[in-house]
Amino acid sequence: DTGVSQNPRHKITKRGQNVTFRCDPISEHNRLYWYRQTLGQGPEFLTYFQNEAQLEKSRLLSDRFSAERPKGSFSTLEIQRTEQGDSAMYLCASSLVQTGGGEQYFGPGTRLTVT
């Protein structure tokens, strides 16, 4: 299967710890997005990359959050000094600029629980 993959699928951490998530997009896709989703809400945009360049960040993304896509392939999202409010599902999606970018393929997500 060559869909979007994310690791880990679940992460439980204590408040104040740092966590890092990984996303492997569909190989030929040049755009990669990170979203956060809480129960009963739709996904909220966090940031996106075109190839290795991070082109936009949401105001939701505090300075505790950082994302990278070093070689334009996989991406990592790091949260430093986690807080209980960071508990959510973190979704990664990829798309092709050439098809407009709105048709996005999502990974299964990483569910973060901060205790």
Place this chain on the structure above:
Amino acid sequence: GQNIDQPTEMTATEGAIVQINCTYQTSGFNGLFWYQQHAGEAPTFLSYNVLDGLEEKGRFSSFLSRSKGYSYLLLKELQMKDSASYLCAVFYGNNRLAFGKGNQVVVIP
């Protein structure tokens, strides 16, 4: 900012037709997308509209009126597996999707 409004929940009978509405207010509009999300799973793309009118795709159809800021998703011949949340999303600025909260559809026998 983007403002997207959807009803929260509806129940329908297997074999029926259900219409899920979405209204939006946005700047830099570049398309209206519909995604399906089963509980505990990732969203999956269903359909999109860029121009006004109806797009049909098997049992699913989607309609857009840009002047009214309105779209709907029509699900025909409902099946039990269609029980899911249906997310309306506006593509704007050529680079991002803004999602609504989703409409939970419950299909009963």
